[in-house]
Amino acid sequence: MTYNKEDEKTPVEPTPPVTSAKPEEATPPVKKILGLVLGLALTLGLAGTASASSAITNVRFDNGQTSKDCTAGQTLSVTFRVTVPAGEVAELGQVDVLGDALAPELPVSLGNELGLQEGPHDVTATVPCPQNTGYYTVEYRTAGIFGGTRAVTMTDGVTSVGTFGSAIRVVSSTTSNSTVGTTSQWDQLMAMIAALLAKPAPVVPPVVVPTVNPKCTLIAPFLGAPSGTYSAAGTQLQSVLLLDNPYSIPALRPGSNIPQGFRGVQTEAALSSYLTTYSCR
DSSP states (O other), rough: OOOOOOGGSSSOOOOOOOOOHHHHHHHHHHHHHHHHHHHHHHHHHHHHHHOOOOOEEEETTSSSOEEEEEEETTTEEEEEEEEEEETBBBBEEEEEETTSSSSSOOOOOOOOOBBBBSSSEEEEEEEEOOOOOEEEEEEEEEEEEESSSOOOOSSSSSSEEEEEEEEEEEOOTTTTTSSHHHHHHHHHHHHHHHHHHHOOOOOOOOOOOOOOOOOHHHHHEEEEEETSOOOOHHHHHHHHHHOTTTTTTTSSSSTOOSSSSSSHHHHHHHHHHHHHHHHHH
């Protein structure tokens, strides 16, 4: 047997041929990068075209205040301020009293066939007063689709909501007249004052002060002269009568020598005529 030094070498395993990776195994990182870029672009695009909803701010009841008391069964009138931004529209409005255990009121159409356009608008709605006493929150919603189809439900298009806490206070009917609130009592007082001012003032007849004829004053002190006798008072009475009419007492006419002072039939007749003429009775 022949010995060969080449046999002492350690055998070497053959090296497999180097092959390139499959194309599809090299592309996943590229796909991920492209996906991230595309997602970011879509996100930015959507954010850039997002719509702003309308702002529902002020609430005002028919008493001019931001809250009102009522009794169960009453219907309140309330006005909301709806500000529509550019590129949007409010086509439907819906009011709801939170906590009254009832569904929201049915949606109502806002504005004309185009709805409420850009800018502020005052929208009036009716609100039912809940059955149970307490404070309630009023909520108002709008919905609209800018351009094209008109919104038909409160979930169509861009929706907005305004919430006003403790806007309604329900009081019992037995205490409503005295506890409905300072504003209502003030309104009632002002209405009473206006009603009183509207009534015509009563016509007060003028006070007529009777005037006394000086002729009556002149003869009054001598009316007590005794009849059928001579007296100083009778003389003075006859002097007043003769001064007014010298021929009123025939027996004492001018040129007569009969003394004055006797109150007889002629004096009585002259006195009666005097009193009647000057309305002394």
